[in-house]
Amino acid sequence: MEKTNYHHGSLKEEMIEKGLVLINNEGLKGFSLRKVAAMCGVSHTAPYKHFKNKEELMEAISDRVLQSFGECLREAVGKGKGSPFGMAEAGKAYVKFMLEHREYFRFIFFSECKVTVELKEGRFIYKSGNPFEVFDIAATKYLQQFIEDRQKINLFILSMWSIVHGISTLISNESFKYDGDYEALIERMLTLEVK
Amino acid sequence: MEKTNYHHGSLKEEMIEKGLVLINNEGLKGFSLRKVAAMCGVSHTAPYKHFKNKEELMEAISDRVLQSFGECLREAVGKGKGSPFGMAEAGKAYVKFMLEHREYFRFIFFSECKVTVELKEGRFIYKSGNPFEVFDIAATKYLQQFIEDRQKINLFILSMWSIVHGISTLISNESFKYDGDYEALIERMLTLEVK
DNA sequence: CATCGTATGTTTACAATGTCAACATACTTG
DNA sequence: CAAGTATGTTGACATTGTAAACATACGATG
Structure with a gap:
């Protein structure tokens, strides 16, 4: 045309x-x-x-990646119905996305990053679609059944995000390498933590 | 002169x-x-x-930063004598360094990064002075008293690195913000995990 | 339908940056 | 002292982001 x-x-x-x-x-x-x-x-x-400038282009691209990132995460958590390890499912999906899209992961977090979460007055504040959302969702869905202390839940959520973001960052950055199956390793790490 | x-x-x-x-x-x-x-x-x-080029200059600068990073970490772990939370001390020191030197932290991890750790045949491989070293040291010093399974120890070490590197990355990248005292938050996160 | 304003592209220009080659200076060593 | 080498300088070039001035086509309006 x-x-x-x-x-x-x-x-x-x-x-x-x-x-x-x-x-x-x-x-x-x-x-x-x-x-x-x-x-x-x-x-x-x-x-x-x-x-407006290069940064705005990068943000548009980031938004696109974040959208599919979010979809992966929501889908993963949706699957594990009622399992007490909903958090682990979310975490595994987070790392899996990085493994399958290393350059995208690096792009959204290592360039001008739009992913922003605030912990303010005991509550998490973030825009819908933020990859962090999946942990908050999983927490409300599963974790509240076991823990009632809101602050403890927040710490747990933040820890989960930190650990999966940490290992994702280290791997995508080539700071950490493993001679086995990454996904299996993550699985063991997360279930170890959750115990 | x-x-x-x-x-x-x-x-x-x-x-x-x-x-x-x-x-x-x-x-x-x-x-x-x-x-x-x-x-x-x-x-x-x-x-x-x-x-040779810009990258080599950056590596030299990174080395310098990594040196003082390493010193901070070793000192922190050295202090907590015999406490079962040696790992937590190491982790807190890791984050504390980031809080006090955000731009340095970003530089060593977000530019051409020389920090490399390999988990190969069940053993961690890294150069002496690598900030990761502190976790390995703390593990041999404290953790072995409680856990004998070498693989479990490795997972624990890796988890600890991931969580503190994760939160450090998120904070230094301004992806995560908190309206309270960061160090206190980390303290609670780590002791929650160690439990 | 003709026209004109606006959205969208192009050309040209400039500054910042990394890097290379050719040249200049000073230190050092026999 | 002379020569060679280590260390600096000048000048050039490619890549990049960005701005200004100009060109073209689309679409609404008379």
Whole structure:
């Protein structure tokens, strides 16, 4: 349908899609606005009609990744119905996403990061869709059956997030390497913690 | 002693020192080889006589940071003599270092990272001085008294590293914020986990 | 339907950065 | 002292982000 070539038609969307491809191929370091523009067959300043600057493009891409990240997590927790280890399921899904999409994981957390959670006056504050959400959900769904102390639950949630985010960060950063199956290792780590 | 100005005398060392200053002042994003060179009052290519490239300079700076990081950790674990919570002490020290040197922490882990640990054939492999070392030390010092299963100890060590690295990463990255005292929060998180 | 304003692209230019090559200076060692 | 080497400088270039000025096409309006 596009003959005229001058107006691209859906550059904003394609910038995001090609951006995802570039991240996959060249990682965080290789990512540049000009490369993405070139991949879209467009001049290097065209993107500025759709994004204020590079950071805004990166945020748009991050949002896209975070969306599918969130979907993976919600689905994983949805499966484990009533199991007391709903938290562990959430944690495993978190790490699994990183294992299957290392560059995406690095991108959302190692570049300008939009994932923000606040613990304020004893309550977690975050935007819906934030990957953290899955732990909060799992906690309300399972953990409250065993623990009533709200503060203790918060600590547990935060610990779970920390541990899975920690190991994910270490692995995706190549700071930690393992000669076995990562998922099995995580499984053991998490059930050890939950005991 | 330096009159002649042409030969700096100790540029390599000063590049590292001024690099640390720059990281403190402008963080990871503001760090550039040319800026550090300028801070040393030297042309922008002079550093290439001492460092192969920017990355090598960053590694030298990282090494310097890792050294003081390691000292903090070893000291912290050294203090808690015989306490079963030696691991928690190590963990608290890890996070404390991040809290007191956020930009350094970000630098060593978010740029070209030299911190590498391998779990191979049931044993941790890492270079001496690696911040991970403190957990291994604490484990041999305290944990072995309570747990004999080597694999379980490994999982515990890895979990401890993950949780403190995770929360450190989240905080230094501003992904997690808390309206109270961070150190107290960590304390509660770790003792909750150790239980 | 013609026109004009606006959305969307292009060209050109510039500054910051990493890096290389050619050259300059000073230290050191025989 | 002379020569060679270590250390600095100058100048150049490619890559990148970004801004300004200009070009084109789409769509609403008369």
